[in-house]
Amino acid sequence: MYFCIRDDDTSFFTAPDELERAYGEVTKHGPVSLAIIPFCRAGNSKGVPAAYREQWSIHALEENGALVEYLRRGIAEGRYEAMLHGYHHDELEHRREFLHGTDLARKVREGKRYLEQLLDTTIRVFVPPHNAIGKEGLQAITAAGLHLGGVAGMRHGWPWWSPSCLGIWWHLRRRRKNGLDGLPYVLDVPGHKELAGTPITPAAVLRKSLRRFDEAIGLDGVFCAATHYWEFGQPVTDPDATTVGDHLYKLVRRAMADSKVRWQSVGAVMTGSPPLGKRP
Numbered sequence: 001m002y003f004c005i006r007d008d009d010t011s012f013f014t015a016p017d018e019l020e021r022a023y024g025e026v027t028k029h030g031p032v033s034l035a036i037i038p039f040c041r042a043g044n045s046k047g048v049p050a051a052y053r054e055q056w057s058i059h060a061l062e063e064n065g066a067l068v069e070y071l072r073r074g075i076a077e078g079r080y081e082a083m084l085h086g087y088h089h090d091e092l093e094h095r096r097e098f099l100h101g102t103d104l105a106r107k108v109r110e111g112k113r114y115l116e117q118l119l120d121t122t123i124r125v126f127v128p129p130h131n132a133i134g135k136e137g138l139q140a141i142t143a144a145g146l147h148l149g150g151v152a153g154m155r156h157g158w159p160w161w162s163p164s165c166l167g168i169w170w171h172l173r174r175r176r177k178n179g180l181d182g183l184p185y186v187l188d189v190p191g192h193k194e195l196a197g198t199p200i201t202p203a204a205v206l207r208k209s210l211r212r213f214d215e216a217i218g219l220d221g222v223f224c225a226a227t228h229y230w231e232f233g234q235p236v237t238d239p240d241a242t243t244v245g246d247h248l249y250k251l252v253r254r255a256m257a258d259s260k261v262r263w264q265s266v267g268a269v270m271t272g273s274p275p276l277g278k279r280p
């Protein structure tokens with residue numbers, strides 16, 4: 001079974017110390033895949049500091065030199081993977097950038113090139129802001145040779161004419177009918193692959209996450225924990241965890257304790273490079 005961590009919302013507003021507090025110990029055992037915003041707009045996202053929120057100014061990642069240096073070093077050491085997380089991330093009137101936005105092909109192409117050059121890396125995965133993507137967004141990432149962190153589905157871009165998509169759609173319907181809400185597979189759809197994340201948020205329940213984890217082990221599948229570093233200190237109502245960070249760290253310890261688990265970056269799981277099955 002493959003285990004990976006996807007963290008969204010690294011941007012100009014991220015301090016290196018925040019990532020180090022969240023993942024310094026974690027990345028000693030396996031990589032963390034960071035979904036990075038290249039030109040963050042100070043909108044209504046809770047990942048934007050309150051002092052900047054809804055000013056709608058735009059901040060390029062390169063303006064935070066300390067963060068860029070930290071990311072370059074972490075990527076070179078194999079501690080982090082960089083993924084593309086939209087272009088500006090936030091839009092006015094709570095619109096979703098890659099569901100309602102325009103000029104998406106250019107934004108994906110330019111955002112990918114910008115992060116690759118700035119961070120001296122290769123971008124393999126696109127994570128849509130707010131987990132929302134539509135047909136034009138899927139076409140844009142496919143044209144750029146990227147895979148999707150998340151699942152689009154038939155309503156948001158999968159082609160109805162595709163036998164593989166219809167087969168996946170029916171399979172997912174059967175899973176839901178049988179009470180299975182996780183998705184422990186990489187989905188191979190026309191032009192790209194998709195990987196669902198298990199949300200690790202203030203509303204998440206550890207027992208539910210562990211059920212999904214155990215199912216992935218039983219199927220020799222994939223478990224992707226999807227979280228936000230800026231929520232780690234937030235308390236939860238779950239009796240089995242104290243904070244969002246505590247929830248994630250308990251999953252990490254579960255993964256480390258099982259010899260069947262192979263810890264990879266999201267991009268490695270989706271592309272098979274480095275070779276799947278090789279334990280870090």
